[in-house]
Amino acid sequence: MSKRILIIAGDFVEDYELMVPFQALAAVGHTVHVVAPDKRTGDIIRTAIHDFEGDQTYTEKRGHNFTLNADFTLVNPAQYDALLVPGGRAPEYLRLNDQVIACVRHFTEAKKPIAAVCHGAQLLAAANVIEGRRIAAYPACAPEVKLAGAQYVALDWPDAITDDNFVTAPAWTSHANWIAQFLALLGTRIAH
DSSP: OOEEEEEOOOTTTTTHHHHHHHHHHHHOOOOOEETTTOOTTTEEEEEEEEEEESSSSSSEEEEEEEEOOGGGGGGGGOOOOOOEEBBSSHHHHHHTHHHHHHHHHHHHHHOOOOOETTHHHHHHTTTOOHHHHOOOOOOGGGGHHHTTTTOOOOOOTTTOOEETEEEEESSSGGGGHHHHHHHHHOOOOOOO
């Protein structure tokens, strides 16, 4: 059965962490709406591509433009079955928006599936919804995860972890496992 999934994004969200799940979830028949505060349906957000090239931290390059297909001001979280939070630069300022925080809390309180990857954990930590959970994230987010009362789980780059209704992963390198675990929480069955 098709699910309605909300993705909260913003300018300089990680390109792969928005584009790949958006396309994968739509490809298996789910309705996926992508919103950003202060932007409307048809507005563009810019993405960033983060890569691991041997430096002490990731590098950042300009990514693609993404056209939003829903209006943040019109979103009613109760009308969605699940939430997905991509990483990149967007979570660092999205977590300052009270409406975004309220939206994340709705999904948690309703025990709906929540998928977060990389810096998406910043938004979960700011919403104060991960206490007692095992949460993976980009390693630089470990202090925030721990300060929010969660157990930070350091995973190998292709891995992801499910803890109750949360599916988290360290980066876009985890997409295959992260998306598969999210689909399992959604009850999506893919037959070959």
